[in-house]
Amino acid sequence: MDKGLVFDHLRIAHHGAALLALDATVAPGEVLTVMGPSGSGKSTLLAAIIGTLAPGFTLSGRITLDGTEITRLPPEQRRTGILFQDELLFPHLSVGGNLGFGLPPRLRGRARREKIDAALRDIGLEGFAKRDPATLSGGQKARVALMRMLLAEPRALLLDEPFSKLDAARRGQIRALVFERARAQGLPVLLVTHDPEDAAAAGGRVITLG
Template sequence: MLKLTDITIQLHETCLFKNFNASIPTGEVLSIMGPSGCGKSTLLDFLSGSIADTFKTSGQINLNNKELSHLPIEKRHVGILYQESLLFPHLSNLENLMFAIPETIKGKQRAELALEKLSEFNLADKAHTLPAYLSGGQKARISLLRTLLSEPKYLLLDEPFGKLDKALRQEVREFVIAQIETIKLPTILVTHDQDDADAMGGTLVQLTR
């Protein structure tokens, strides 16, 4: 379980969050909605460990009884998915996946694992092409696979479906939900879309400015 306790985030005289609390069981999603500028993405930055020093923060981030708020991003085991796929354009799709695999997996096993995942989701024929030749839905899938191959212990989704058309949005959203449920990751989704929140189930938090 991911538990947030008394999270407070302030920028100069503006308090974006004050004593915010939430509990997200494994395999479930907390959806956060609200207008632009209300602090949704800033909260994710705090939870990932990437928030700018200009913000004043306090509160506890507890994952399976381990406190994370004092740890740097590379030690939090967090997976982050953004609206942009952020795949490396100069690497093949296979190499993009291999980049995320932990260093405990060595040599040819890295390529084998990445190819296995591509095959599992009917993307093996895209292994040696560049991300530029993928459709929007394919980029979204490979981006999620890369995130999951890093073996995260919790997942943050920052408007990950925002640039997809309606039909593709539903298809990719269902794919993401299935992976969350299968791998049992506690997840926080930031979105402007009510359909995203409804599809995810779980708790919905509505923010205002």
């Protein structure tokens, strides 16, 4: 069984016009960086992986994750986690409530609270469970978004320029945290970015589209 995220003759077209082609394997704990100008297909590639390709796009080939083909599965069955430029924390939920959203429903009561508290300690935000996400700094929001995604136990991590809106002081810190966590959990990582510094920090291979 092939572990990791595998693109087997993946081809994406837009209204019949070829957009991108990708043949690659991202092993557990490895980072594959995809770079390219706007319109080269970076966001479309992510949409293909998570199962949200827009009308007008067609896909051929296969995407497999830990030996299971996910090419045609509905998004909720793919077990892929994604971080965006914006943290997308739920404003109507506390910090703890946001983290709890990533936990399985079967985890209830005290066990659920302990899991949330442990996650907050893990990212240096102990005691923040009842805080309003609007009161957090950009770096704190990024840490909560990362941990919420990891609590959902994804099998692969997709990064859609998640560091681009952080100030320089926080960017390196959050970038290191994300890659460290992904490697520790053995997650294959696909990073989409315009920033050569992101690619350098990620290590691994770089593919340029367009």
